[in-house]
Structure formats: C-alpha cells, structure tokens
Amino acid sequence: MPRMQLLKWLEKHPCSAIVILADSAVWELYDTLFDGLERYASITLMTIQGGEQAKSLETVSALWKKMLENRIDKEALLLNVGGGSVSDAGGLVAATYKRGIRYINVPTTLLAMVDAATGGKTAINFNGIKNSIGVIALPQEVFISTLFLQSLPGEELLNGFAELLKYALIADSALWRTVRNLTEINGDTVLPKWIEGAVAFKKRVVAQDLHDRGVRRCLNFGHTAGHALEAFFYGRAPLTHGHAVALGMAVEAWLSHFCGSLPRQEAIDIQQFIARFYPFVKLQDSDVQEITALCLQDKKSSFGAINCTLLAQTGHYTVNNSVSSEDMQMALHSVFS
Numbered sequence: 339m340p341r342m343q344l345l346k347w348l349e350k351h352p353c354s355a356i357v358i359l360a361d362s363a364v365w366e367l368y369d370t371l372f373d374g375l376e377r378y379a380s381i382t383l384m385t386i387q388g389g390e391q392a393k394s395l396e397t398v399s400a401l402w403k404k405m406l407e408n409r410i411d412k413e414a415l416l417l418n419v420g421g422g423s424v425s426d427a428g429g430l431v432a433a434t435y436k437r438g439i440r441y442i443n444v445p446t447t448l449l450a451m452v453d454a455a456t457g458g459k460t461a462i463n464f465n466g467i468k469n470s471i472g473v474i475a476l477p478q479e480v481f482i483s484t485l486f487l488q489s490l491p492g493e494e495l496l497n498g499f500a501e502l503l504k505y506a507l508i509a510d511s512a513l514w515r516t517v518r519n520l521t522e523i524n525g526d527t528v529l530p531k532w533i534e535g536a537v538a539f540k541k542r543v544v545a546q547d548l549h550d551r552g553v554r555r556c557l558n559f560g561h562t563a564g565h566a567l568e569a570f571f572y573g574r575a576p577l578t579h580g581h582a583v584a585l586g587m588a589v590e591a592w593l594s595h596f597c598g599s600l601p602r603q604e605a606i607d608i609q610q611f612i613a614r615f616y617p618f619v620k621l622q623d624s625d626v627q628e629i630t631a632l633c634l635q636d637k638k639s640s641f642g643a644i645n646c647t648l649l650a651q652t653g654h655y656t657v658n659n660s661v662s663s664e665d666m667q668m669a670l671h672s673v674f675s
C-alpha cells in the first residue's frame with residue numbers, strides 16, 4: 339500500500355513539508371489512502387484534472403506559485419499522485435523549484451505504473467508540441483499499488499497494457515508466453531508481478547543510459563511505427579497512444595522478421611494477439627506510403643533510413659537497426675492489408 343510505504347519512507351527521510359500534486363478524480367476516490375502523512379510534515383495539497391491538459395505551463399506555474407506562497411523550502415517533498423500526466427508535470431516542478439527538491443511518484447494508471455513514473459523523464463507540452471519542455475530528474479521512489487487499477491477505465495488499462503506487452507516482447511519471453519493466453523484485460527487479470535518485472539527492467543535500462551543515447555532505445559520497440567500511426571490517424575479516427583504503440587509493435591514484429599531473425603510464426607502470433615485487443619482497419623497503398631513518410635520524419639531516422647528497435651526473438655531486442663522504406667511498407671502491408 340502506498341500509505342505504509344510512504345510512512346516508512348518519511349520516517350527515514352525528514353521533510354520540511356509535503357506538497358501533494360494529485361489528479362482530482364483520483365484524489366476523490368483515494369484521499370484516505372494518504373491519511374497520516376500530516377504527522378511527518380505540514381501538507382500543501384493541489385489537485386488538477388488529469389490528462390494532457392495537466393502538462394501545461396499553467397499547471398507548473400500555479401504549483402510554483404502556491405509553493406512559494408506557502409514558503410516551501412528545499413527540504414520539502416513533492417508527492418505526485420496520478421497517471422503520467424501528473425508525474426510528468428509534477429516531476430518537472432520538483433526538478434525546477436529552488437533548483438530541485440525531492441519527489442516521489444504514486445502512479446495510478448497502468449501506463450504510469452509500468453512506464454511513466456519510472457525513469458526520470460519529466461515534461462510539459464508547450465506551443466502545441468508534446469513533451470517539448472522538460473528535464474530528466476529521477477524520483478526518490480515510485481510506490482506502486484494495483485488497487486488503483488480497479489477504478490481505471492478499460493481504455494486506460496489497454497493504453498498501459500501496450501507498454502507491459504512491449505516489456506514482455508523485448509525482455510521477458512516467459513511473460514509473453516503467459517500474456518498471449520489472456521482473453522480479457524482488466525484490473526484483476528493484470529498481475530502485480532508483471533508490473534514489478536517491467537519496472538525492474540526499466541530501472542536497469544535507465545541506470546545504464548539515463549539520457550537515452552544508447553540502450554534506453556530498446557524501450558522504443560513499437561514506437562517508430564506507433565508514432566507514425568498515431569499521427570496518421572489523428573485527423574481521421576484518433577488512436578490512443580497505447581493503441582498506436584500496440585499496432586506499431588505488430589508492424590515492427592514483421593520488420594523483425596523481414597530485417598532480422600524473428601521467426602515468421604512469432605510475427606503472426608504477435609500480430610494476432612495484438613488484434614484481439616487493439617482493433618484496426620485495412621489501409622490503402624497510398625496510406626502505407628504516407629505512414630512510411632511519417633516514419634522517416636521520426637527524430638531517430640537519418641540518411642533516408644528508419645531507425646527501429648527490433649526483436650531478435652521474443653524476449654530479446656536489438657537497437658539502432660536501419661530499416662529501408664521498402665521494408666517498412668512491406669511490414670505495414672503485412673499488418674494492414
């Protein structure tokens with residue numbers, strides 16, 4: 339339970355104040371889980387609406403202002419309670435307030451549990467550009483409780499499940515063999531030990547490459563095609579980020595077969611599993627060309643080649659693979675024709 343973990347942490351780490359930045363919908367349901375913190379330090383609470391709009395200069399600026407007004411000093415702790423939108427914005431506030439104070443994330447979405455809350459990437463969206471302003475600053479701790487998943491809407495669960503599936507495909511073939519039998523994804527079928535595995539893996543990767551210059555790129559599996567698909571469908575029938583990444587993984591599984599050593603049957607199995615939970619429509623050849631052009635605009639692409647993380651086999655990845663436009667088109671056709 340986050341409460342017990344927090345109380346234990348506070349016992350060992352004195353704080354001059356605790357600033358809580360909470361998703362208002364989450365706080366309404368779970369505020370009593372945080373009872374007792376006031377025994378350790380005075381509490382300043384700020385609730386915000388979760389979702390992309392939370393990642394704004396307005397949120398960050400309102401929190402800076404409130405913290406200054408409440409005379410919060412450098413020995414304070416910022417506690418982020420919510421999904422990735424809250425930990426991204428709150429992490430940035432913690433990293434910048436008085437040149438940096440400590441922060442702890444209590445993630446309440448599956449996506450934040452397996453991904454966003456760990457790894458220290460903080461950001462807001464600015465001038466219409468997602469994650470354009472941010473810093474890397476690691477949280478002191480990430481306290482996870484799957485209790486929060488009970489109230490999470492199905493679409494949000496699927497959004498996070500895509501990242502859990504990514505972890506299984508790149509690093510945990512035993513988990514892949516387990517999850518491929520799932521017929522339902524809900525707060526009960528997603529097991530805490532899977533989340534623990536994903537978090538431990540991400541922590542290991544981040545410890546080797548905090549600034550995303552090498553091995554951290556393994557976490558991009560599915561994301562090159564996924565971002566292009568997300569952009570392509572944006573003006574048509576928008577996909578959630580997780581949905582786009584899931585479809586991106588199906589495409590990149592085929593690429594792993596065409597350009598690497600993934601057996602054809604594995605690519606088929608991955609695609610069929612993804613199609614069970616993440617529906618998609620057939621695409622025309624002109625759509626495939628448009629999506630390929632979007633892949634070439636990816637920041638990792640250069641010299642006319644697309645940079646992808648691929649699977650050598652399930653549970654094993656290779657980073658920095660150069661993929662041609664023709665290969666990408668073939669993989670897109672394999673999924674969407």
Ligand SMILES: NC(=O)c1ccc[n+]([C@@H]2O[C@H](COP(=O)([O-])OP(=O)(O)OC[C@H]3O[C@@H](n4cnc5c(N)ncnc54)[C@H](O)[C@@H]3O)[C@@H](O)[C@H]2O)c1
Nearest residue numbers: 363388389421422423424446447449450454459486489490
């Ligand atoms: N920093 C990173 O490494 C990293 C990684 C992946 C994603 N992200 C960022 O994470 C953000 C998305 O975060 P997210 O998907 O966690 O969701 P979110 O924070 O945007 O929240 C999504 C919705 O779920 C609601 N919600 C949250 N917890 C709930 C609960 N327990 N019960 C009921 N409703 C709940 C919120 O109120 C909101 O309406 C994006 O902005 C993305 O850029 C960051």
